[in-house]
Amino acid sequence: MKRTKWFQVRKPLSPASRTLFGILSFVVPLTIWSLVSYVPWIWHPQVLISNPGSVGYLKPGMRANRAVFEQEVETAIANGAAPPEGRPANPVYLPAPHEVATAFYTSFTAAPETRDGVWLHESLWHSIQIIFWGFLISSLIGVPLGILSGAYPAAARMTEPFTEFFRYLPAPAFGALAVAILGIYDGPKIAIIVIGTLFQQILIIANTTRQLDVALVEAALTLGTKRRQMLPRVVIPGVLPNLYRDQRILLGWAWTYLIVAELIGTSTGITWFITQQARYQHFANVYAAIMMIGIIGLGADMALAKLGTRLFPWDRTEATS
Amino acid sequence: MDSRVQRPSYLDQAQAVRERFDRLKARDVILTVRNLGKVFKARNRETVALRDISFTTHRREFLCVVGPSGCGKSTLIRILAGLDEQTSGDVLLEGKPVAGPGRDRGMVFQGYTLFPWLTVKKNVMFGLEVNNDGATDAEAQARQWLDLVGLEKFADAYPYQLSGGMKQRVAIVRALANQPRILLMDEPFGALDAQTRARMQAHLLEIWRKIDITIVFITHDLDEAIFLADRILVLKPHPGEVQELIEVPVPRPRRLDQCTTDDFMATRERLEELIHRGQPDRDDAEGAPEVDHYPALTRLTDVTDNVE
Numbered sequence: 158m159k160r161t162k163w164f165q166v167r168k169p170l171s172p173a174s175r176t177l178f179g180i181l182s183f184v185v186p187l188t189i190w191s192l193v194s195y196v197p198w199i200w201h202p203q204v205l206i207s208n209p210g211s212v213g214y215l216k217p218g219m220r221a222n223r224a225v226f227e228q229e230v231e232t233a234i235a236n237g238a239a240p241p242e243g244r245p246a247n248p249v250y251l252p253a254p255h256e257v258a259t260a261f262y263t264s265f266t267a268a269p270e271t272r273d274g275v276w277l278h279e280s281l282w283h284s285i286q287i288i289f290w291g292f293l294i295s296s297l298i299g300v301p302l303g304i305l306s307g308a309y310p311a312a313a314r315m316t317e318p319f320t321e322f323f324r325y326l327p328a329p330a331f332g333a334l335a336v337a338i339l340g341i342y343d344g345p346k347i348a349i350i351v352i353g354t355l356f357q358q359i360l361i362i363a364n365t366t367r368q369l370d371v372a373l374v375e376a377a378l379t380l381g382t383k384r385r386q387m388l389p390r391v392v393i394p395g396v397l398p399n400l401y402r403d404q405r406i407l408l409g410w411a412w413t414y415l416i417v418a419e420l421i422g423t424s425t426g427i428t429w430f431i432t433q434q435a436r437y438q439h440f441a442n443v444y445a446a447i448m449m450i451g452i453i454g455l456g457a458d459m460a461l462a463k464l465g466t467r468l469f470p471w472d473r474t475e476a477t478s
Numbered sequence: 479m480d481s482r483v484q485r486p487s488y489l490d491q492a493q494a495v496r497e498r499f500d501r502l503k504a505r506d507v508i509l510t511v512r513n514l515g516k517v518f519k520a521r522n523r524e525t526v527a528l529r530d531i532s533f534t535t536h537r538r539e540f541l542c543v544v545g546p547s548g549c550g551k552s553t554l555i556r557i558l559a560g561l562d563e564q565t566s567g568d569v570l571l572e573g574k575p576v577a578g579p580g581r582d583r584g585m586v587f588q589g590y591t592l593f594p595w596l597t598v599k600k601n602v603m604f605g606l607e608v609n610n611d612g613a614t615d616a617e618a619q620a621r622q623w624l625d626l627v628g629l630e631k632f633a634d635a636y637p638y639q640l641s642g643g644m645k646q647r648v649a650i651v652r653a654l655a656n657q658p659r660i661l662l663m664d665e666p667f668g669a670l671d672a673q674t675r676a677r678m679q680a681h682l683l684e685i686w687r688k689i690d691i692t693i694v695f696i697t698h699d700l701d702e703a704i705f706l707a708d709r710i711l712v713l714k715p716h717p718g719e720v721q722e723l724i725e726v727p728v729p730r731p732r733r734l735d736q737c738t739t740d741d742f743m744a745t746r747e748r749l750e751e752l753i754h755r756g757q758p759d760r761d762d763a764e765g766a767p768e769v770d771h772y773p774a775l776t777r778l779t780d781v782t783d784n785v786e
Binding site for chain 2: 370378381397472
């Protein structure tokens with residue numbers, strides 16, 4: 158029998174095992190969800206009433222706690238009255254996979270519930286724009302500052318101690334302030350994303366820049382590279398693939414601030430959609446919307462990873478992992 | 479146990495060799511190092527890395543620097559390159575003091591320092607481009623240099639696609655493309671396997687013969703030093719000082735089979751004597767720098783058939 162490599166520390170997997178485990182990472186949680194949803198004796202703490210029988214307060218389509226339901230059944234039988242009927246059900250906040258899958262489609266086709274409401278695709282597009290502007294503004298400041306800090310110790314000492322302090326301040330804490338300064342529309346939302354991303358960004362980019370092999374800088378010096386040429390000719394090209402990877406991670410970070418940001422001022426975007434649907438107890442739609450964020454985030458990251466291998470053909474980090 | 483064969487001294491030079499050295503010394507002085515000293519200060523401790531180093535090299539000379547670890551040979555070459563600053567003394571290149579790194583001194587490092595984001599050709603063009611001269615024919619020049627080391631086929635490859643020996647060949651021509659007055663090499667073949675290393679040594683001599691370049695080459699491999707050098711500067715450690723500047727009596731052109739000749743063996747014996755002498759008693763005298771000493775081992779096995 159071939160000895161398995163699965164439990165050897167840092168031993169690379171075969172391509173087949175890689176694919177297998179990759180698929181399993183999604184299949185396992187989905188299976189657990191399906192089991193809980195479709196196997197009647199697993200969890201299902203409630204009963205969905207189909208026929209109230211003789212019990213007055215029960216209505217068809219109502220969910221009752223199982224204990225209450227069973228007691229009503231016993232009482233009815235003991236009194237010789239018609240017992241209520243129903244089937245085991247989960248609480249309304251845990252829809253089954255097929256319901257969420259349907260909601261993926263129907264939530265796009267369903268017209269807004271209120272007159273001033275927006276369609277789902279409009280909500281999503283609004284969220285994507287908030288992320289885009291927040292991340293762009295953060296990067297325009299954070300990337301140059303990070304590179305400078307990584308390259309020049311003087312710049313690092315000038316920025317990093319304060320940045321270290323500021324990054325511990327929770328971005329949502331600036332919500333009220335941002336509204337006071339920037340109004341109730343998109344301004345404060347973008348600001349929250351910038352505050353949440355920028356300070357981490359400066360430190361991460363600076364750290365990555367510091368990873369550049371000093372020997373490359375020295376080699377460039379012995380070839381006659383002047384000081385002003387060092388950043389554009391050696392430092393930036395040298396760290397670019399890693400910097401790009403950092404930006405991908407930071408973009409994911411920006412997404413995590415989205416929901417908080419969109420709650421500030423007037424609720425907008427996908428957050429508005431989620432809170433609306435939750436209010437109407439359309440939990441399948443809520444799950445679908447949350448998953449859409451995940452799919453957009455993962456999809457964007459995978460697209461950027463693909464683009465990265467095109468942009469940096471010399472980069473070996475990805476190839477060896 | 480004096481098993482040594484009686485050999486001619488390493489100081490005896492054949493007629494042709496002596497004439498070569500006379501011609502060499504008649505050439506211009508390229509590099510002058512005068513009373514060079516380097517002290518590292520770490521908190522309240524001072525370590526003297528180099529003390530009173532003086533020597534000169536002539537145009538088209540091949541100088542090797544050898545010495546045990548800790549003798550400051552890397553520090554020396556870094557000062558020559560302008561990457562470190564000396565504490566005292568002068569480094570003069572063609573009579574002018576050296577200040578900071580510059581294109582007049584090319585350097586090849588032990589580690590691979592090709593720019594990974596540039597193709598082989600672009601790496602060779604790097605020096606020409608940053609110095610902004612003849613950007614029009616930089617590419618043509620790069621191709622010529624790659625031709626010289628037989629890597630023209632790899633002009634558009636990235637460094638990661640090359641073997642270690644190929645990388646160092648590119649690193650050498652990258653430095654040479656700038657047409658420096660002197661080429662500094664810091665154990666450039668140290669990371670290569672034995673075969674590649676031998677081929678690179680022969681190849682380097684080939685390059686050196688064909689162009690007007692003075693080479694200062696650091697190594698800890700004595701055979702490598704004798705095989706390559708006109709003269710060998712022997713340093714001793716703690717602090718780094720010049721022990722002797724040996725004129726290698728082995729005639730040129732050099733061939734690998736010369737390593738069994740009397741000249742070669744005599745030079746090698748002398749080098750070993752210089753390098754192994756002075757180390758232990760030096761430590762006692764100095765008392766300080768913790769030397770790595772290997773303990774006598776106790777026997778840890780009870781099998782009876784001894785391996786030796």
